[in-house]
Amino acid sequence: MNPPDRQPPPEAIAWLAQPELAELWTVVRARLERNGLQISGSIGLTGLDAPSREALSLLLGRRIGSPDTAVRLADLDTRLRAGAVGRGLADTVRLLGGPLTDRPAARSAAQARRTDLWASVSASLAASPLADEDWAHQWLADVRRTGTAARLPAEAAKDLLQQAIQLLGLLRAAGDPGPQFRGRGELATLVTGTAHGLDDDTLLSRLVLRGLALALGAPLPGDAAGRRDLWRLAAVAPDEVSSTVLTYGLRPVGDGWRERALRERADHHAETHLTLRDLRSLDLAVPACTRVHICENPQVVEAAAATGCGAGLVCTSGSAATVVLELLDALAAAGCEFAYHGDFDWPGIALANRIVQRYRARPWRMAASDYEHLAAHTRTQGSPPLPLSGTPVDALWDPGLRPAMAALDLALHEESALHLLLADLA
Template sequence: MTDLAGLDRPALRPLWQALHERLSSGRPVSRVRIGPLDDEQREALADLLGLDRLPGVTPSVALARLEEAVADAGGRTVRDIVAGLVGPLDDRAAVRQRRKDERDELWAWLEGHETVRSQPALGEWVAHCRNGGLIDGSVPRTRDLLSSALAVLAALPAEAEPLPVFAARMVSGDSHALDDGTRLSSLVLRALSAMHGAEMPRNAQQRRGMWARAGVADDDLSGTVLAAGLRLVGDGLLSRITGACSQAGHAASLTLAQLRDPGDLQLHAGPVHITENPSVMALALRRFDTACPPLVCTSGWPNSAAVHLLRLLADHGAALRYHGDFDGEGIRIAAYVLDKTPATPWRMTAADYCDALTRTAHGPAVGRLTVAPWDPALTEAMVEHGTAVLEEMVADLLLDDLASAGASSHGTRGTRV
């Protein structure tokens, strides 16, 4: 910068630095306080402003008066002089607002993500992530990590994969991405804890247990699913097992290994109903014996075998209908099943819950409640009444539905897939 008419003399440096700081704030500036100034600096300021006496040691200078003095001295503005002598002016207010907007957009994206919306129990996890703030202050890094965690959650339950194999498949070939102590592993485990209403695992054994519950580091045999009335047409082992059990009026306990090799299947037409509790399947077998309609039981939270079977049946044209307990845990399990499979709710609306209350004795407390994605009014009704309705308490209605479904589809077969 040339022709500064003495504005660049060292004694005025405190003035320009103070102005640079204030003008870079992005907020309106009418006065600026500088100092403490020594005698030489006070004289320089008095000369610039045309004062008849020295200003104080820490004077407050009006910006309008400075603009006049600078214009008289060189025909420039205060901003021009400050930018030339100290450096480019910032707009910290705009930067702060932009960063806030970026953070708000990140958390809105997380709250609205399909995996979170389909399993409202993850709302607790979202709140924890938000309270934890950004990773290294970076929105992009935080979003990348959350995206990886959501991808992992969407892929669960895994099909009995060792943790390193599952991690390599999910996270760009990095077999250590879900090792103990990694940020991603902690995020996923906290999400699983929120879904299951469990405490965050505190040691290696508890962490292994949580992963196993999600179908990771499991084996093909320990996880099983109960099925009754599945009359699958085909020569494979799965068809022979389910056929023999159905003809004998028994439930089949199917392993993931058996489900992975289903052979060439056909399904009889009609829906496949799903229950949460084995006792309902036991009542169905007692009532229908060898004529039991197709029924699958998740036995609480569905494991890898249960999800695999339901997806297999859906892929072969079966319409899946799910029923579970009307309590906090039951709502979360139902949301999980509806998210992980193409199942639709079966007698799981607010109207069904209120009707069941009139037919049953006072039940236990509903426990921790989350929103039912398929019918938000259901959770509202459960909050209002505070009474759980366990599946066994409406078993007669469920069995009547099974009888109607069995009668309508009797003797009809689907097509080969």
Template sequence: MTHAEPAPGERALRRPELRPLWHTLHHRLSSGRPVTRVRLGPLDDAQREALADFLGLDRLPDSRPSIPLARVEEAVTELSGRTVRETVTELVGPLDDRAGERRRQEGERAQLWAWLDGHDTVRAQPALADWTASCRAVGLVGGSTERTRTLLADALTVLAELPAQAEPLPVFAARVLRGDSHALDDGTRLSTLVLRALATLHDAAPPESTSDRRALWARAGVADDDLSATVLVGGLRPAGEGPLARVARVCAETGQAASLTLAQLRNPGEFSLATEPPPVVHAVENPSILALAVRRFGPDCPPLVCTSGWPNSAAIHVLRLLADRGAILRYHGDFDGEGIRIAAYLLDKTPARPWRMTAADYRAAVARTPHGPQPGRLTKAPWDPELTRAMTEHGTAVVEELVGDVLLSDLAEAIR
């Protein structure tokens, strides 16, 4: 079988000396941008002669000529009846659209960062906005939006599951990350990303040493035992003969606070609350408020939970347990930067709602104690956007103890 010989015009287009022209055109046309001229070179004498013949020039072009695309189009059409694009595709290969590809990639990146900023976990805990900004500054993993989104989704899955239930890190990782017990091993990209988020929440520097990283995981409830994590409670009088109900009830009836371990909370046994009306359980940030309440009300103290600062796994567990038994949860904390972050965290992790934590409550407290310490790093309060603005305006923190009398008055009303 014989192949037909190319027509003379086709042979002219395929001259080796014209390859610089076709490759340059391929590169420029693949940019996705308008092309009116192309610059070649440096060309040797043979290439200059071939270009002059192709374009019908009466003299040799420069070694670095700038050629109008319209002139090339005219010559190609005359020789082959095809367009420049068709010819370049035939001689070099399919054209790209680099500008279009860049626009597509920019759109994918914009969608990725918008998804991250709008994620439920980030919106519920605005302090994570600094973390999302750092993620954007670091850029894509391997230049891939898909790989980056997968990594960020895993990090957000981990953050949503914290605080952990005093599980060892490999056990926690296997539970929340598709059975991969090594996903959060020290030094992995995911572990580093999650620890950066935790450091941002706690307003701390990213951990640099192994002990720093272990301590940060421990704050998030990743530990080797369920006895170290404890929570202070007062006034809890659950029904039932389970160990948790009996311990809490005995302490409440004698006007004492109880320190409950995560082990007790995870295995409460028979434990129930009154249903009509549903009990209101107040939660506070500072142990001094719980101490004041127990001292004032004694055996009549209403149900109280103290997070003792950042709520650990025991604090979150008891609040969820109480909510599951029908309790209505209310939370109050310090009016400072960390207090706002703690409140946002607790409100995201439990069904609790704010208790005297509005901008109006803050302004009333500042009017009584106008010269407090600086509030520190401030982030949005999801339950009241005006609160952070008011705190920025006054530049004053109000610790919970300074409004203890107001809180105790509310508790007194609760037991009438």
């Protein structure tokens, strides 16, 4: 028999690794891992062909004549120890296929780590300024019940929840407003070490907002605007300057310096980038039924400004981010009417559907006939064709647009219609 620290002969390992025994080792590995690596019980093999039965007969030292047979693990273990391999069953399976996992032990260890996680987090809550707040204990129970942190490794989940408790404690959201932070980034840096630790797409941000909603008796926000409002209620200033919406030719009638600045820029045919902070301070009152054109591509705004067009424009810049929708919401509340143009591709039609449906916008050169005219114009210019990609989308305003686009299989970006759009804006 080979000593345990010596490798078995390569030819013995090669014989055991033959394809005819592959199913045996697959079933044995699964059974051992399920058994906690115990050499007990039997496995069943079915549908064995003649070469597999012959190899198994040689391995077990008994004839296997049926395609279906049972193998006792203890017998297989004995044969392997006595043979050229000189190793027990578990060691042989490791040699052939890599480490074995003791699944019952792994489950027990994972459960122990989870038990330690919740004990540690509960202790952190008990030692925090939130210890006597019923909402805080309800929050932690909700987090545990919903499995919000369950997909993380236990240590990562523990760090995350302790950071959330620290943040909620700093905010003293149960009634004592605590210090006014200059911004969410400052608060995030204080607790996480990075200014992006509380960005909207982080799990930490979602956990803290869930706690704030319970503490303040506010609904859990479902969109970016609601999240910003909840941060403000907790005396945290959200980031309102990094995202902007590109505009041109807006002429609000208010007497404030911001309104005057917009009118002056419109007079000088200058585009304007507005932040969320600008929108909070602007009075966007306009004459009744003012028409505002909406485009998808910034090049339309650039060309309109360069040629001195007089119409008002708002650019979605492709995706209509929150700041875009907030501006359009404000203009709609002021009584504006909208006309929309975007790309003739499937994402462009999906975005157009959103704008048309939300604001009752009039499609602006977005009919099937417009598409076919632009396609012909593009061909005469010799532009390389760009095939459509993605999932086809029905246009809410023209049931003929989708089949027209599918028939030509040609994506047309907004720049292809620029000469027509500028003529309309003039």
